[in-house]
Amino acid sequence: MSADPTQVLAFETDCHIFDGCGFPAPGLHSFLFEPIIGHQDDAIYFNKTMLLALLGSIIVIGFFWAAFRKPKVVPGKLQMVAEAGYDFIRRGIVYETIGKKEGEKYVPLIVSLFFFIWMMNLWSIVPVAQFPVTAIISYPAVLAAIVYILWVSLTFKRHGFVGAFKNFTGYNKELGPVLPLAMLIEFFSNLLVRPFTHAVRLFANMFAGHTLLLLFTIASWYLLNGIGIAYAGVSFIMVIVMTAFELFVQALQAYVFVLLTCTFIQGALAEHH
């Protein structure tokens, strides 16, 4: 490992190709931050991702505060944009999956989830910040845990203990002899794997996206020597392409996360078959 584990930015080193130093490839170390306050091993510390998470919250609240604090029947530009986003989540996701009657209650949660996750993802391409908070497992895990607790408690509340058990295990008499096996698999898949995949799907997408961006950014800098300049140009074009692609993935992953949340809630509310 020739790369400095504490290296954060691509051009922190003066290492270029043909200089005899290895490519400082991005890796897990790129996702670790020295705490700003305290130490990594302390019980309480504060690092960059926490700062970005809190700042992101403030930005989301600030945006909606500016748009919806004193909303008007005839909306201004900002209110119109915020309303379009709100309406997209409400009509396009919640009403579509859960239904208008039962879904209305969950609109605030889903709207908050979507814009919170989107903002956390967007940090990836905000200059200086340049790190998707959701590429740290803690943040998707917390959100998935909230959804998981809501989903499980809703299922118990709606169906009672036996009904919830049947709901979790996909109980279906017609399966006959394979029923125990099917129930075991369903139980495992629903109660144990589901929250994990829910969190990891978001985390891994942002992690991979950030790694790709790092790879091309570092390569652009590393290749900037002699004949390598031509390759550096290609690499830099890739940075721009990947940034555009990340912009798309950030919104898509936020959408997927809340869509799955709605599907879980709908499954908990639906009559088991």
Added chain:
Amino acid sequence: MSQLLILAAEGEAENPLIPPIPELVIGLLAFVIVFGFLAKKLLPNINKVLEERREAIEGGIEKAEAAQTEAQSVLEQYKAQLAEARHEAARLRQEAQEQGAALIAEMRAEGQRQREEIVAAGHAQLEADRKAAASALRQDVGKLATDLAGKLVGESLEDHARQSRVIDRFLDDLEEKAEATR
């Protein structure tokens, strides 16, 4: 090999899938703040306004619908009035025609009657004239005949009574002859 083990050990220590507690707490806090603001204050705000807007739009639509209904009813009323007026006109025309025909018939009858009256009056006048002429003729003829007879006989028949008797007898004879020849 040893390097791989070190790497594996490092990976274990820095497993990106094991969340540190402080980050979890901050993550939860950050989301709860967003959720709290949106769910308690901002989304109810916008929902109220969206509802107001919906009502305003629906009110506008209702107003337009009311106006349309009114226009429709006015149009129907107008059409009904027009039809009634047409009907009335047709009826009046019919009546006028009937009246005209009746008038013509009446006038024709009146003309007929007047004609008949005139004819009858003419007849009566004629009869009266004829009678008067006959009477005058009778006197004249009697006188002429008497004069003639007197001249022829040579004697004056002064005696009026006798004279008139003779004339009457003569005329009666004439009439009887006329009756017989008729």
